[in-house]
Amino acid sequence: MVNDKDVAVIDRKAANNDSKVAVNDRKVAIVGCGFVGSSSAFALMQSGLFSEMVLIDVDRARAEGEALDISHGSPFAAPMRIYAGDYADAADAAIIVITAGAAQKPGETRLDLAQKNVAIFREIVPRIRETGFDGILLIVSNPVDVLTYAAVKLSGLPESRVVGSGTVLDTARLQEALGAHLGVDPRDVEAYIIGEHGDSELAVWSSADVAGVPLKDFCEMRGHFDHEEAEARIAEEVRSAAYEIIRRKRATYYGIAMSVRRLCQAIMRDEKSVLPVSALMVGEYGLSDVAISMPTIVGRQGIECRVPISLDEAELEELRSSADRLKGVLQQV
The missing domain is CATH 3.90.110.10 (Lactate dehydrogenase/glycoside hydrolase, family 4, C-terminal)
Incomplete structure (x- = not known):
């Protein structure tokens, strides 16, 4: 399970960052700009649900490229500001969608991914928490059930606001x-x-x-x-x-x-x-x-x-x- 020591460290950080950021109901953030993240960004751009979307990726150039590519279709959809950013830019998002993680390889089960992707979440989720984010975390990365559990333990958010894409x-x-x-x-x-x-x-x-x-x-x-x-x-x-x-x-x-x-x-x-x-x-x-x-x-x-x-x-x-x-x-x- 997520190590109690890790959770304790995060709790101490949270104690120094009690202020929550006001939620912008027209804003979404996506962490991870691989195939799933970029496809999700494309689908959300066409949904009309949001007017602002920030893309975050460890490869900043990749995030910038995806933001540019998707934004060029804006004249054919509802107006939306799409840009690459960092975790601070996602602080006021209504929803942060996490798709980041190692990709599933041929012959590899979703559960085989658990060890390496939990390690990635230990880096991502505390950084989101430190911004004062007070929206909803939507977990999409695999294995989604394991990572949803990890996000509940690491985020400090109410359990009801950590949702996995599940089945x-x-x-x-x-x-x-x-x-x-x-x-x-x-x-x-x-x-x-x-x-x-x-x-x-x-x-x-x-x-x-x-x-x-x-x-x-x-x-x-x-x-x-x-x-x-x-x-x-x-x-x-x-x-x-x-x-x-x-x-x-x-x-x-x-x-x-x-x-x-x-x-x-x-x-x-x-x-x-x-x-x-x-x-x-x-x-x-x-x-x-x-x-x-x-x-x-x-x-x-x-x-x-x-x-x-x-x-x-x-x-x-x-x-x-x-x-x-x-x-x-x-x-x-």
């Missing part, structure tokens, strides 16, 4: 796959991926439905009767989707960029949307001291509450197993 993209992949399987609009599919954003994630089949019709009933209405085979196949397709994309093009970024846009929209418009984000568990489903993805009401203050969806006994056991796996990684890093 939002995995859930979108599941909905898209089910929509294709059934020949319906994926937006009418109500089904979630929960647990770790990674190999131990699980699809919640027991409470899934399409337009209010239980999933199995809808499948049979569309001529599909081999439920177990189809569920296993689709779940595996979703679980391995990132690996397949990485094998073909070395990185995934468009899908997660759209997820970042969706999350920022839910927050800034105070939509109270139910999204499977990663956040610290405090006793729900018997889980605590671990960040994991469950359907959650997300609004302007970040996380409002978990939604107690129904899980059958097998799903609950899988969820707890996924949480135990994450706790094992936290203990190692």
